[in-house]
Amino acid sequence: MRVSVYSKFNIMNHYSGKIQEQLAKSQVQLATGKKFNYASEDPISANQAMLISNAQDRVTQLQKNVGDANSFLERGESVLGSTIEILQASREKALEVSNGTVSDQDRKTYASIVDKNIDQVLALANTKYLNRYIFSGEKTNTEAFSYDGTTATYNGDTNNMTFNVSSTFNINISETGDVAFQDVLDSLIKLRDSMATGTDTDIQNAMGGLDDAMDDMIDLRSEFGTRINGLDTLKETYEQSQTDLKAKKSVIQDADITEVVSQLALSQQLYQGTIQASTKMLQTSILNYI
Amino acid sequence: MGLNFNTALSGLLTSQKQMEIAQNNIANANTDGYARQRLEVSTNDTLVGSGVEKEIGSGVIANQVTRIKDELLIGQVRSEQSQVGYYDNLSKTLQDVEVIFGDTENGGLNNALTGFFNAWEEVNKFPEEKSYRFALVGQAQALVNQFTTISNQLDETKANVDTQLDQKLTKINSLTEKIAKINNKIGNGSTDNPNALFDERDRYLNELSQYIDINVQKDPKNPNLINVKSGGTYLISGVNSSPIKKMEDSLTKEMILGVNNVEYKPNEGSLLSDITLKNNYLPRYEDELNELATTLINKVNSYHSAGYGTDGSTGNNFFLGSDARTIKFNSVLESNTEKIALSANPSSPGNSSQGALIAGVLDEKLFNGGTVSLQGFYNGFLVDMATDLNNANDQTSVHENVLTGLETTKQSIQGVSVDEEMTNLLQYQQFYTANSKMIKATDDTIKQLFELI
Numbered sequence: 001m002r003v004s005v006y007s008k009f010n011i012m013n014h015y016s017g018k019i020q021e022q023l024a025k026s027q028v029q030l031a032t033g034k035k036f037n038y039a040s041e042d043p044i045s046a047n048q049a050m051l052i053s054n055a056q057d058r059v060t061q062l063q064k065n066v067g068d069a070n071s072f073l074e075r076g077e078s079v080l081g082s083t084i085e086i087l088q089a090s091r092e093k094a095l096e097v098s099n100g101t102v103s104d105q106d107r108k109t110y111a112s113i114v115d116k117n118i119d120q121v122l123a124l125a126n127t128k129y130l131n132r133y134i135f136s137g138e139k140t141n142t143e144a145f146s147y148d149g150t151t152a153t154y155n156g157d158t159n160n161m162t163f164n165v166s167s168t169f170n171i172n173i174s175e176t177g178d179v180a181f182q183d184v185l186d187s188l189i190k191l192r193d194s195m196a197t198g199t200d201t202d203i204q205n206a207m208g209g210l211d212d213a214m215d216d217m218i219d220l221r222s223e224f225g226t227r228i229n230g231l232d233t234l235k236e237t238y239e240q241s242q243t244d245l246k247a248k249k250s251v252i253q254d255a256d257i258t259e260v261v262s263q264l265a266l267s268q269q270l271y272q273g274t275i276q277a278s279t280k281m282l283q284t285s286i287l288n289y290i
Numbered sequence: 291m292g293l294n295f296n297t298a299l300s301g302l303l304t305s306q307k308q309m310e311i312a313q314n315n316i317a318n319a320n321t322d323g324y325a326r327q328r329l330e331v332s333t334n335d336t337l338v339g340s341g342v343e344k345e346i347g348s349g350v351i352a353n354q355v356t357r358i359k360d361e362l363l364i365g366q367v368r369s370e371q372s373q374v375g376y377y378d379n380l381s382k383t384l385q386d387v388e389v390i391f392g393d394t395e396n397g398g399l400n401n402a403l404t405g406f407f408n409a410w411e412e413v414n415k416f417p418e419e420k421s422y423r424f425a426l427v428g429q430a431q432a433l434v435n436q437f438t439t440i441s442n443q444l445d446e447t448k449a450n451v452d453t454q455l456d457q458k459l460t461k462i463n464s465l466t467e468k469i470a471k472i473n474n475k476i477g478n479g480s481t482d483n484p485n486a487l488f489d490e491r492d493r494y495l496n497e498l499s500q501y502i503d504i505n506v507q508k509d510p511k512n513p514n515l516i517n518v519k520s521g522g523t524y525l526i527s528g529v530n531s532s533p534i535k536k537m538e539d540s541l542t543k544e545m546i547l548g549v550n551n552v553e554y555k556p557n558e559g560s561l562l563s564d565i566t567l568k569n570n571y572l573p574r575y576e577d578e579l580n581e582l583a584t585t586l587i588n589k590v591n592s593y594h595s596a597g598y599g600t601d602g603s604t605g606n607n608f609f610l611g612s613d614a615r616t617i618k619f620n621s622v623l624e625s626n627t628e629k630i631a632l633s634a635n636p637s638s639p640g641n642s643s644q645g646a647l648i649a650g651v652l653d654e655k656l657f658n659g660g661t662v663s664l665q666g667f668y669n670g671f672l673v674d675m676a677t678d679l680n681n682a683n684d685q686t687s688v689h690e691n692v693l694t695g696l697e698t699t700k701q702s703i704q705g706v707s708v709d710e711e712m713t714n715l716l717q718y719q720q721f722y723t724a725n726s727k728m729i730k731a732t733d734d735t736i737k738q739l740f741e742l743i
Contacts, residue, residue: 002702004701005705006320039388040388040676046676053400061411132418161640
């Protein structure tokens with residue numbers, strides 16, 4: 001085949017251009033560590049990578065929700081724990097009184113201790129966490145209970161606040177005050193009154209009521225514990241899926257550095273070869289011999 | 291005829307012409323579209339004298355200068371050039387569009403959508419907290435901003451395509467006019483083989499083939515003239531050229547092209563890709579973006595207006611506007627974040643059931659007849675777009691390779707090889723020297739004859 005001057009240069013241009021393209025591509029891959037940076041370079045992989053990114057975003061958000069739900073539940077659990085301790089202290093005082101071993105003066109003192117305990121439990125029921133009354137149901141900016149010395153009135157509503165912790169279920173992050181604290185407060189008030197003025201039987205009855213309320217609260221506390229455990233399991237699941245998703249994404253979009261580097265070396269050699277061959281070829285001309 | 295100067299002289303002159311042609315070939319070695327020339331020679335058949343004299347002949351005749359080329363190959367190169375023109379131009383504009391939508395990792399709209407819906411997730415957990423509402427407002431504005439920015443940039447791309455189209459039409463019309471003028475010159479010319487004009491015309495045809503598909507035919511009346519057909523329409527007919535003009539389709543109101551008021555549709559070339567971009571690709575992308583925005587606006591608004599703000603207000607829209615271009619965040623909510631309606635009832639500040647519905651819009655199956663989620667729709671849209679560009683890039687590369695191959699073959703026939711020309715030149719020089727020596731020999735012989743007298 002005849003080779004015209006035009007072709008000589010044109011062929012060199014074409015092929016060195018192609019190699020330069022490959023070189024630039026390897027360079028970008030090395031700089032970014034990714035096989036592709038625009039979806040058009042590999043639409044199918046880009047689609048997979050996008051789906052994984054979306055899943056990652058979703059899991060990250062759920063992880064945040066789990067964390068927040070967890071912190072509310074842990075706070076609630078510790079409030080319930082403190083309440084139970086106070087209830088136990090009140091019960092001990094009531095037991096001493098019911099044994100008939102204390103003087104009338106002491107009965108009054110003990111009753112006033114229980115009265116203080118009522119205030120403490122009220123304060124716990126009205127716990128504010130992250131600027132929110134956690135036992136008022138969805139009336140989060142209303143104090144759960146008001147108390148006039150004889151009756152504790154629940155001011156919240158009966159709807160539980162829930163957080164979205166997985167695509168399939170929402171978790172209660174607390175319990176409404178009417179369920180958690182109403183019986184406890186009522187039985188404490190009854191106990192105090194019976195300790196101050198009632199008969200031994202009254203005190204016995206009131207203690208029975210307190211025991212029931214305390215049992216319910218212990219149950220509730222362990223239910224909080226169960227929910228926290230459930231969240232821990234979710235947390236681990238999410239951490240695992242993050243690791244899996246990351247690995248998957250890496251397989252899809254991360255450049256194999258070894259491969260890229262050897263491709264780069266190959267392209268460089270080809271480029272150098274093309275240039276050298278072209279220069280040699282262009283040097284050889286009959287003009288050198290005339 | 292006997293001993294004479296004329297036979298040697300004809301050789302001398304012929305070698306001169308051949309050297310001239312070699313000169314011209316070398317001078318044009320790098321001229322685009324140049325076809326190398328060759329002198330066609332034959333023996334002089336002007337028979338003089340009689341007997342043996344008549345059998346010897348009387349020198350050489352330079353018949354004509356021909357251009358060495360392969361019309362079939364030239365046609366193939368042109369058609370391949372139209373293909374490259376089409377795909378290259380398509381992929382350039384689609385690249386602009388891809389950049390508008392962002393790369394795979396930092397895709398603007400994708401991130402804005404995720405950020406917006408995650409802000410809802412956060413505010414749903416703390417509906418009574420102002421700071422979360424402010425964060426939501428920020429994300430909503432970022433999302434709106436993305437939609438408007440993309441719409442504006444798509445508009446810019448459309449305007450660019452329009453400008454390109456106009457420039458191409460001007461260029462094409464000036465090329466067809468030039469070719470018709472060359473036809474005219476050739477038709478009027480005294481020489482019947484005006485090679486320089488043919489070269490110039492070929493160069494223009496080559497240029498033209500990047501913009502549109504061309505079918506070059508010899509004029510039936512004068513084979514030196516050409517007619518040019520594109521998309522079934524004659525753009526050049528002998529010495530007349532017909533300009534391509536923009537028209538409007540009376541039914542679809544789309545822009546179409548016309549020649550002499552009849553619709554003209556190019557089959558290939560970068561002009562076609564501009565029209566396809568203008569009437570197909572860009573409106574399609576815009577429609578999908580608008581479908582996304584409109585569905586988002588309507589769905590979020592329907593949940594939001596049914597909910598209650600912490601001040602008990604209800605019936606407020608979250609977004610204003612109706613599509614990607616007009617979407618706005620309701621400024622009433624911006625200055626009164628308590629009106630952002632998360633709650634399903636007016637007296638539960640801690641309720642966020644409406645907010646939960648809105649957060650769920652990301653995964654709600656709202657598209658393609660309730661089979662595809664918002665996120666799925668957007669991803670699908672991005673992949674479609676990426677596939678369009680990927681295809682255009684692949685096709686550009688394929689056709690460029692074919693074109694290089696064809697061009698090389700074409701050049702191997704019509705291109706100038708300097709080595710070859712120089713070798714020929716040596717031969718012509720020798721030829722010249724031989725002929726001048728011949729004249730000298732004749733002269734000497736005749737002189738000797740004269741000395742006898």
